[in-house]
Amino acid sequence: MGQENFASVEALYQAKGRLIFTLAYRLVNQRERAEDLVQEVFLLALTHQEAILHHPNQVGWLVQALKHLASNELRRAENRLTVPLEEDLLPACWPREALEELLPNGLSRQDRQVLLWRMEEQCAYPEMARRLGISETGCRSRVARAVARCRLLMLEEKTL
Numbered sequence: 001m002g003q004e005n006f007a008s009v010e011a012l013y014q015a016k017g018r019l020i021f022t023l024a025y026r027l028v029n030q031r032e033r034a035e036d037l038v039q040e041v042f043l044l045a046l047t048h049q050e051a052i053l054h055h056p057n058q059v060g061w062l063v064q065a066l067k068h069l070a071s072n073e074l075r076r077a078e079n080r081l082t083v084p085l086e087e088d089l090l091p092a093c094w095p096r097e098a099l100e101e102l103l104p105n106g107l108s109r110q111d112r113q114v115l116l117w118r119m120e121e122q123c124a125y126p127e128m129a130r131r132l133g134i135s136e137t138g139c140r141s142r143v144a145r146a147v148a149r150c151r152l153l154m155l156e157e158k159t160l
């Protein structure tokens with residue numbers, strides 16, 4: 001059952017993977033995210049092998065799974081909080097001092113690095129993503145989370 005079903009899902013991927021990618025790209029308009037969605041769809045197909053292999057419309061099953069995953073992704077993206085550093089959180093002398101010295105102590109090494117690349121070096125997201133070995137979308141998320149953590153730590157320090 002296992003190896004045989006795996007081969008069937010693999011054959012389905014070979015036959016319909018490009019179609020699913022095209023639909024994913026149209027839904028999210030980002031190549032890397034579309035590739036991730038295709039992987040997620042076929043991972044779901046592997047975890048639900050019996051359901052998809054006995055489904056009367058396998059392509060329809062894949063498309064529905066893709067629509068649900070893309071919808072969830074777009075909803076998360078809309079709700080994702082991007083938190084800019086506000087000027088009132090930074091000391092007045094900020095431009096004269098190195099940003100490294102102004103970042104709160106509680107930040108992880110990785111958060112410090114992405115903040116320095118983005119704010120001090122004015123590094124673009126595609127370049128940062130290349131340096132980190134991740135997608136641009138993943139890079140944007142990482143920077144947004146680092147900024148949010150930085151802001152939170154700076155607010156905590158400010159209230160102490």
